[in-house]
Amino acid sequence: MRVVTDLLMTTHQLMLKKMIRLIAATDRKSGLAKQGFQPWNIPDDEKYFNDHTKSHGGNVLIGAITFKTIGRPLVERQNYVLTRDKTPVEGVELVHDLESFLKDYKDRDLWVVGGANVFSQVIGADKADELYITHIEADFGCNQFFPEFVEKFKLVDESELHEQNGFIYRYAVYKKNK
Ligand SMILES: NC(=O)c1ccc[n+]([C@@H]2O[C@H](COP(=O)([O-])OP(=O)(O)OC[C@H]3O[C@@H](n4cnc5c(N)ncnc54)[C@H](OP(=O)(O)O)[C@@H]3O)[C@@H](O)[C@H]2O)c1
Numbered sequence: 001m002r003v004v005t006d007l008l009m010t011t012h013q014l015m016l017k018k019m020i021r022l023i024a025a026t027d028r029k030s031g032l033a034k035q036g037f038q039p040w041n042i043p044d045d046e047k048y049f050n051d052h053t054k055s056h057g058g059n060v061l062i063g064a065i066t067f068k069t070i071g072r073p074l075v076e077r078q079n080y081v082l083t084r085d086k087t088p089v090e091g092v093e094l095v096h097d098l099e100s101f102l103k104d105y106k107d108r109d110l111w112v113v114g115g116a117n118v119f120s121q122v123i124g125a126d127k128a129d130e131l132y133i134t135h136i137e138a139d140f141g142c143n144q145f146f147p148e149f150v151e152k153f154k155l156v157d158e159s160e161l162h163e164q165n166g167f168i169y170r171y172a173v174y175k176k177n178k
Pocket residue numbers: 023024025026031032033034035036037038062063064065066067069082083084085095096097098099113114115116117118119121144
């Protein structure tokens with residue numbers, strides 16, 4: 001009986017565990033962007049991004065530069081924009097202190113959607129639970145990169161190769177090592 005109770009409690013705790021997930025598309029050198037833009041156009045990957053970031057409650061954390069590049073809040077999601085600028089922005093909640101935001105962020109799931117600077121800080125602070133990376137089989141000569149993560153994470157899911165608009169890519173999911 002005790003074993004069953006313990007098992008039920010563990011299952012319950014696991015169900016309650018909220019996760020911080022990072023989602024990005026990278027080239028074979030972990031490149032995220034070239035001169036401020038993504039040098040590829042893969043609509044199916046955009047759909048993958050939108051479908052995933054709307055799941056698990058649809059809370060997204062986005063760096064101010066990436067937010068400006070997109071030019072509007074991501075629809076059907078709660079947008080948290082990381083910036084030191086205190087000027088309010090319609091349709092988003094501003095986050096000025098990443099460390100306290102992540103520390104207090106325990107009761108909901110969160111998608112961190114970039115850019116390079118934000119990915120680097122979240123991985124560096126050991127706050128990421130899962131990574132959803134679209135690996136594109138090309139080198140675009142990017143000048144911004146996804147941080148090194150292979151030592152801290154293990155691959156748990158990988159799709160077959162896809163092709164769209166001449167780009168070959170696959171979806172991968174990594175989990176933080178215990
Ligand atoms: N391939 C992909 O999957 C992907 C995904 C997302 C973005 N991107 C690319 O990444 C590039 C942008 O990345 P980025 O590194 O230049 O910029 P970013 O990470 O989008 O935003 C950086 C900005 O966030 C704010 N910020 C960062 N850390 C902060 C902190 N601790 N506290 C408060 N505010 C903080 C600052 O904004 P303020 O200056 O306003 O204070 C900083 O300038 C774009 O080219 C975009 O296309 C690629």
